Amino acid sequence: MNIPVQAVIFDLDGxxxxxxxxxxxxxxxxxxxxxxPFTREFNEELKGISRMESLEKILVLGGKAHDYTEEQKxxxxxxxxxxxxxxxxxxxxxxxxxxxxxxIAEIEAQGLKIGLASASKNAFAVLESLxxxxxFHAIVDAKTxxxxxxxxxxxxxxxxxxxxxxxxxxxxxxxxAGVEAIKGAGMFAVAIGAKELFAHADLxxxxxxxxxxxxxxxxxx
Numbered sequence: 137m138n139i140p141v142q143a144v145i146f147d148l149d150g151x152x153x154x155x156x157x158x159x160x161x162x163x164x165x166x167x168x169x170x171x172x173p174f175t176r177e178f179n180e181e182l183k184g185i186s187r188m189e190s191l192e193k194i195l196v197l198g199g200k201a202h203d204y205t206e207e208q209k210x211x212x213x214x215x216x217x218x219x220x221x222x223x224x225x226x227x228x229x230x231x232x233x234x235x236x237x238x239x240i241a242e243i244e245a246q247g248l249k250i251g252l253a254s255a256s257k258n259a260f261a262v263l264e265s266l267x268x269x270x271x272f273h274a275i276v277d278a279k280t281x282x283x284x285x286x287x288x289x290x291x292x293x294x295x296x297x298x299x300x301x302x303x304x305x306x307x308x309x310x311x312x313a314g315v316e317a318i319k320g321a322g323m324f325a326v327a328i329g330a331k332e333l334f335a336h337a338d339l340x341x342x343x344x345x346x347x348x349x350x351x352x353x354x355x356x357x
Contacts, residue, residue, distance in 0.1 A: 139301055139303045139304040140304065141248065141304055141305070141306060141324075141353060141356050142248060142249060142298075142300040142301075142304040142305070143248055143249040143250065143251055143273075143295065143298045143300045143304065143305045143306070144243050144248055144249075144250055144251070144305070144306045144307075144308065144349075145250075145251040145252065145253050145291055145294045145295070145298075145305050145306070145307045145308070145318075145323070146250070146251070146252050146253070146307075146308045147184075147252075147253060147254055147255075147307075147308060147309045147310060147311070147314050148252060148254035148256055148259050148262060148263070149183075149254065149255070149256060149310075150183065150310035150311065150328065150329075151233070151236075151308055151309065151310050151328055151344065152232065152233060152236055152252075152263075152266065152268065153227065153231045153232055153233055153236075153262065153266055154231070154233060155224060155227070155256070155262060156179075156183070158220055158223040158224050159179070159182070159220060160176065160179045161219075161223060162216050162217075162219040162220040162223060163179065163182065163190065163194065163216060164179075165216075165219055166194075166212060166215060166216045166219070167194055167197075167198070170194075170195075170198060170200065170212075171198070172194060172195075172197060172198030172200065173197075173198075174194065174197075178194075178197060181193060182194075183310070183311045183313075184255055184285050184309075184310075184311030184312070184313040184314045185255065185284060185285070185313060186255055186278055186284040187213045187216070187217065187257065187278070188209065188210075188213055189284065191209055191212060191213050191216070192209075195209075217257070217258070220258070221258065221261070224258065224261070224262060224265065225265075227262060227265040227266060228265065228266075228267075229266055229267040229268075231265075231266060232266050232267075232268065233343075233344040234343070234344055234345045235343070235344045235345040235346065235347050236344050236347070238347075239344070239347040239348070239349065240268070240271055242348070242349040242350070243349055244271075246349060248349075249273045249274075249298045249300060250271055250272050250273055251272060251273060251274040251275070251276070251294040251295070251297065251298050251305075252272050252274070252275045252276065252277075252294065253276050253290040253291045253293075253294045253307070253317075254275075254276070254277050254278070254290075255277075255278050255284055255285055255290075255314075256277055256278060257277055257278045257279050258277075259275055259277040260275060260277070263275065273297075273298055274294050274297035274298045276290050276293045276294045276297065278290075280293065281293060285311070285313040285314050285316070285317040286312075286313040286314070286316035286317045286320065287317060287320070288317045288318070288319075288320035288321035288322075289317075290317060291305070291307055291317050291318055291320075291321035291323060292321045295321065295323075302321045302322045302323050303322050303323070305321075305323040305324070306323065306324045306326060306352060306356065307321070307323045307324070307325050307326065308326045308327075308328065308347075309325065309326070309327055309328070309337075310327065310328040310329050312333055312334060312336075315327050315334055315336055315337045316336060319336050324338050324339075324352075324355075324356045325337045325338045325339070326338065326339045326340075326341065326347075326352060327339070327340045327341070328340075328341050328342075328343065328344055328347075329342070330342070338355065338356075339352060339355060
């Protein structure tokens with residue numbers, strides 16, 4: 137017997153707002169300081185993974201994987217984050233992606249719970265700046281889990297905090313690693329982006345504009 141949908145769990149970056157540009161600027165500044173060439177194309181490889189994993193990829197890119205101690209790497213990652221935090225101070229409710237406020241209102245009208253599962257350690261600050269923090273019944277960020285996406289831990293924890301079964305949840309993501317995490321948690325996966333990137337998603341929307349709970353619910357099995 138199917139479990140009725142009880143909750144929708146969102147990723148943050150690229151789904152609720154697009155902080156990708158701020159991450160790009162902060163990583164690019166750090167990479168250039170380390171004399172590592174950094175492009176927008178390479179930045180795409182950092183979507184959905186943790187700060188330290190991103191740093192490791194950048195160091196490998198520059199042939200500097202073994203040039204720094206763990207303590208130095210932590211300091212570099214912190215430096216990037218401080219720059220990023222300065223940049224996101226400019227975020228306002230106007231930066232909520234198109235269709236998201238309407239989608240959240242639709243979820244609320246159905247009486248479903250709303251959760252967040254974000255690889256960002258700054259999720260609370262970003263949601264506060266967007267004016268959306270009070271809409272979420274549970275917020276799980278990278279600070280509170282042991283394993284990052286594509287491991288399902290972050291989505292499972294969100295479901296646990298929402299007090300719903302994973303199978304009663306819809307997850308919304310814009311990264312392949314995130315979709316893998318949603319499916320690993322046993323949830324219905326909605327992806328945002330180009331269809332060819334999300335072979336494992338249950339449903340793909342090109343952008344957040346098209347999100348519709350009315351259209352999604354009949355597809356959940």
